[in-house]
Amino acid sequence: MASRKESSSASSTPMASTGGTLDSPVKQIQIEGLVVLKIIKHYQEEGQGSEVVQGVLLGLVVDDRLEITNCFPFPQHTEDDADFDEVQYQMEMMRSLRHVNIDHLHVGWYQSTYYGSFVSRALLDSQFSYQHAIEESVVLIYDPIKTAQGSLSLKAYRLTPKLMEICKEKDFTTEGLKKASVGFENMFEEVPIVIKNSHLINVLLWELEDKSTVSDKHELLNLSSSNHLEKSLQLLMDRVDDLNQDIVKYNTYSRNLSKQQQQKHQYLQRRQQENTQRQSRGEPPLPEEDISKLFKPPQAPPRMDTLLIAGQINNYCQNVKEFTSQNLGKLFMAEALQGHN
Amino acid sequence: MICAALMEAVRCWSLRAEEDAVISPAPVNPASVSLPQHRGTAAAYQLTAGVGRAFFFKMSVFGPVVKIHPVVLASICDSYERRNEGASRVIGTILGTIDKHSIEVTNCFSVPHNESEDEVAVDMEFAKNMYELHKRVSPTEVIIGWYATGFDITEHSVLIHEYYSREATNPIHLTVDTALQSGKMNIRAYVSAQMGVPGKTVGVMFTPLSVKYIYYDTERIGVDLLQRTRVTPSRTKGLTSDLSQVGSAASRIQDMLTTVLAYIEDVLSGKVTADNSVGRFLMDLVNKVPTITAEDFENMLNSNINDLLMVTYLSNLTQAQIALNEKLVLL
Numbered sequence: 001m002a003s004r005k006e007s008s009s010a011s012s013t014p015m016a017s018t019g020g021t022l023d024s025p026v027k028q029i030q031i032e033g034l035v036v037l038k039i040i041k042h043y044q045e046e047g048q049g050s051e052v053v054q055g056v057l058l059g060l061v062v063d064d065r066l067e068i069t070n071c072f073p074f075p076q077h078t079e080d081d082a083d084f085d086e087v088q089y090q091m092e093m094m095r096s097l098r099h100v101n102i103d104h105l106h107v108g109w110y111q112s113t114y115y116g117s118f119v120s121r122a123l124l125d126s127q128f129s130y131q132h133a134i135e136e137s138v139v140l141i142y143d144p145i146k147t148a149q150g151s152l153s154l155k156a157y158r159l160t161p162k163l164m165e166i167c168k169e170k171d172f173t174t175e176g177l178k179k180a181s182v183g184f185e186n187m188f189e190e191v192p193i194v195i196k197n198s199h200l201i202n203v204l205l206w207e208l209e210d211k212s213t214v215s216d217k218h219e220l221l222n223l224s225s226s227n228h229l230e231k232s233l234q235l236l237m238d239r240v241d242d243l244n245q246d247i248v249k250y251n252t253y254s255r256n257l258s259k260q261q262q263q264k265h266q267y268l269q270r271r272q273q274e275n276t277q278r279q280s281r282g283e284p285p286l287p288e289e290d291i292s293k294l295f296k297p298p299q300a301p302p303r304m305d306t307l308l309i310a311g312q313i314n315n316y317c318q319n320v321k322e323f324t325s326q327n328l329g330k331l332f333m334a335e336a337l338q339g340h341n
Numbered sequence: 342m343i344c345a346a347l348m349e350a351v352r353c354w355s356l357r358a359e360e361d362a363v364i365s366p367a368p369v370n371p372a373s374v375s376l377p378q379h380r381g382t383a384a385a386y387q388l389t390a391g392v393g394r395a396f397f398f399k400m401s402v403f404g405p406v407v408k409i410h411p412v413v414l415a416s417i418c419d420s421y422e423r424r425n426e427g428a429s430r431v432i433g434t435i436l437g438t439i440d441k442h443s444i445e446v447t448n449c450f451s452v453p454h455n456e457s458e459d460e461v462a463v464d465m466e467f468a469k470n471m472y473e474l475h476k477r478v479s480p481t482e483v484i485i486g487w488y489a490t491g492f493d494i495t496e497h498s499v500l501i502h503e504y505y506s507r508e509a510t511n512p513i514h515l516t517v518d519t520a521l522q523s524g525k526m527n528i529r530a531y532v533s534a535q536m537g538v539p540g541k542t543v544g545v546m547f548t549p550l551s552v553k554y555i556y557y558d559t560e561r562i563g564v565d566l567l568q569r570t571r572v573t574p575s576r577t578k579g580l581t582s583d584l585s586q587v588g589s590a591a592s593r594i595q596d597m598l599t600t601v602l603a604y605i606e607d608v609l610s611g612k613v614t615a616d617n618s619v620g621r622f623l624m625d626l627v628n629k630v631p632t633i634t635a636e637d638f639e640n641m642l643n644s645n646i647n648d649l650l651m652v653t654y655l656s657n658l659t660q661a662q663i664a665l666n667e668k669l670v671l672l
Contacts, residue, residue, distance in 0.1 A: 033567040034419050037412035037560065041447065044557045045479055070419070075477040089474060096471055099464075100451045101423040147559045151586045152566045183667050197570050200418045200519060205568055207526045208411055212554050221590050229652065240659065247666065303670070310663045317656035324649040329587045331645055337630055338638050 026136045026191055027064040029156045033197045033205075035071045036154065042073040043112045043144045052118075056090065057108040058097070061136050066191075068140075070102050071110065108156075110140035115232055116319045117239075119187075119312040121305070127159055128167045138191060146319075149225065157188040184310035223330055229323060236316040243309045250306070256298045264295050406443045407513060407530040408555040411564055413449045414517065414528065420451035421490045421519045428456065430491040432501060434468055435515060436475060436482040444513060445555070448475065448482055454501075461497040463504065486513030491520060492527065499545050502533055514547060528552055601626075 035057070047053040055073035059066065072093050074086065098104045109130060111118065118141050130137040138156045146153035159167070162182045197205070275285040413435065424431045433451035437444060450471045454463040472484060487505045489498060498514065505512040511532060518527040531547035556564060601623070607613045633641075 032419070033570070034412070034415040036563050036567065037415055040557070040559050040563045041410065041412045042478075044559060045447065045481075073478045085477075089477065092470065093474055096467060096474070099453050099467060100420060101425065102420075144559060147562055150562060150590065152563055184663065195567065195570055197567060198418075198422060200422060201415055201567075202570070203521065203526050204411075204414055204418050205564070205570075207528070208414070208554060208564065209568060212556075221587070221594070233652065236656070236659070243663070243666075250670070306670070310667060313663055314660060317660045320656045321653055324653045325584055326587050327649050328646065329584055331642060331649075333587075333591060335638075335642055338633070 025064065026061070026066045026138065026158065028066070029138060029191050029193045030065050030067045030196050031154075031193060032067075032069050033195060033201055035068050036152070036195065038071050038073075039110055039112075039140070039142050039154075040144075040147070043142065046073070046076065047112055047144065052114070053112045055110050056093075056106060057110055057138075057140065058094075058103050058105060059107045060103050060105050061107070066107055066136050066138060068107060070097070072097070106134060106137070108134075108137040108139060110142060112142045112144055115145060115228075115235055116143060116315050117235055117312060119308055119315055121308060124159070124167070124308065127157075128164065131159055131164060132168075145228065149222070149228065154193060156191040156193055158191060160186050160189050163187050182307070184307055184314055187307065187311050221330060221333075223327075223334060225323070225327065229320070229327075232316060232320050232323070236313065236320065239309055239313050239316065243306065243313060246306045246309060253298055253300065260295050260297065267295075405439075405550065406553055407515075407550050408443055408445045408553050409515075409528070410445075410447050410555065410557075411560065413446050416449050417451075417488055417490065417517050418519060421517075425453075428454075430456070430489055432463065432487060432489045434472065434505075435485050435488050435513070436472070437485045438481060438483065439485065444485055446485055446513075446515070448479070449488060450475065456497055461500060463501060465504070484509045484512070486515065488515040488517060490517050492516065492518045494531070494547055498547075499533075502545070506533070513550070 039055070042055060043053050053073065053076075055071050057068050058070045058072070059068040061067070075089065094104045094106075109126065111123070123139065127137075127139050130139070138158050141155045141157065143153035143155075160182075163186070166182060271286065278285055417431070417433070420433060421431050431451055432454050433449055435446050436448040436450075437446040439445075452464060452468045452471070454461065456462075475482065484505070486509060487501060489501075494514070494516065502512065502514055505514075514531045514533070516527075516529050516531070518525075530550040530552050532550060533545050534548050535544075536546040537544045604613070604619075605623070608615045
């Protein structure tokens with residue numbers, strides 16, 4: 001119990017609501033060490049250079065815990081007949097795994113990310129379809145670059161129920177979003193993760209520790225990490241530019257809309273004036289034309305992209321802040337070390 | 342204050358070293374935690390030199406070295422736990438890459454099989470299918486051999502090995518002792534060799550190969566995290582975040598330093614004889630802290646801290662900005 005409390009308090013971020021306030025069926029995720037190792041290996045071998053690697057998570061649901069016991073990777077999308085291949089590949093894999101008694105219940109999927117940039121339309125759509133089909137599914141985001149810096153970075157996200165509603169309606173306009181009061185902070189909710197191993201695996205781990213040399217690379221305490229900071233800030237700037245463009249688009253839209261309102265108003269007034277004039281002269285009034293045909297309302301820009309970009313920016317800022325706090329700690333340690341020379 | 346003590350100790354040590362004429366070149370990493378158990382003679386240091394090497398000395402080495410990734414072993418243990426009722430062991434295929442001097446095992450999958458007193462049936466169709474599926478994800482992996490849980494090599498193994506020699510040239514047979522017969526999980530690898538009188542009765546002998554564990558960097562970090570799940574009584578571990586990780590890494594280093602210090606104290610008080618190579622490592626360790634004038638260091642530190650603070654401020658500003666933007670839009 002104590003370790004669970006520790007894990008739920010340690011993973012509270014302003015990006016998503018914490019484990020304590022989740023009102024979804026899954027309050028905690030329990031992963032086996034095997035899954036972690038497989039994900040790491042998959043990225044290491046197949047992920048160099050390409051954008052993301054993906055795979056499927058298998059497991060089962062126990063009470064309010066989602067246990068992930070195995071996973072298998074997806075091949076890369078190189079050919080164009082990937083669609084049909086994918087479904088068939090998945091079916092084949094699950095059937096075969098069933099033969100060897102591996103849990104074949106689909107409980108989610110995993111994806112690797114580049115410097116934390118995973119909030120995209122594609123992710124949203126995939127997660128929506130998963131969550132729609134299976135209530136408790138999650139997406140595990142594995143950040144290999146952050147892991148290489150010293151600490152395993154694995155996060156689990158689900159869509160909030162509000163966002164699910166919106167996706168279902170496909171209503172991405174401003175009014176729709178306002179109705180559901182979905183902000184970029186309410187898009188995803190993070191579920192706390194706990195790693196658990198069986199006793200046999202623990203014996204294996206003991207054996208490995210016995211037979212391997214102590215790792216002599218303390219990456220976590222490495223001071224020279226400005227490269228990472230640079231890249232993150234670069235991505236952040238790109239995203240802010242995107243958001244800026246989006247805002248400009250929205251502004252022009254609202255300006256156009258108000259201009260059009262004015263024009264409509266003026267037209268109506270003129271019409272009325274003319275009609276009264278004609279009436280006073282005794283001529284038949286002009287027919288009332290359909291205003292909506294004359295003044296077509298401009299296309300409302302979809303707000304979903306803005307929301308996604310804002311969410312992404314939030315994520316980047318979060319990562320950068322975490323990174324800087326770690327580095328500050330390291331700098332102070334270096335100072336202490338130096339101070340006694 | 343640890344550093345000051347270390348400096349002091351190394352100075353005393355180097356004075357002593359000048360008197361010593363014997364130099365024993367045993368490669369030891371002074372930061373390894375195995376130090377306190379093997380203080381003293383040079384022979385003891387030879388043993389400490391990475392138990393992987395000790396393993397090396399025990400087994401005779403013929404043929405290539407087999408390098409195994411931990412994910413393979415975890416997978417094997419997992420399939421052993423999920424075996425069917427009545428099956429005493431599990432077998433499967435191992436995949437990996439072969440190169441001139443070594444064989445790297447990177448993946449595996451289990452194959453259903455039935456084993457009884459006099460016959461063994463392995464589902465080969467399944468094995469082929471799985472291999473095809475795996476090939477689509479990682480086309481560079483080839484069938485290296487097969488694995489079996491359990492300590493001994495039975496006659497059935499010979500048959501299975503024969504099948505696998507049709508799939509791959511010179512297959513490797515890996516055994517993982519999940520029943521922990523000798524109190525440890527022995528992991529061994531074998532190649533088969535023909536033996537007997539040529540032309541007449543020919544038999545098959547399994548010659549052992551040396552086994553090493555290799556990790557990618559990220560794998561190492563993952564395994565380190567998993568190691569920590571052994572400690573908590575409920576066998577679970579949450580993933581901690583930012584500053585607490587730096588704190589725990591720092592405390593690990595501190596533990597190592599305390600161990601080294603304790604050893605130095607013992608040497609200085611004469612309880613343990615000094616070893617020059619360890620002394621040299623200690624000298625390296627202490628010299629790693631760069632000697633910069635206090636003023637220069639102040640400047641560097643301040644500029645770095647300023648950079649980081651600025652970045653923090655900017656990211657906070659950005660977050661505030663987008664929150665504001667959202668409120669305005671949704672008004």
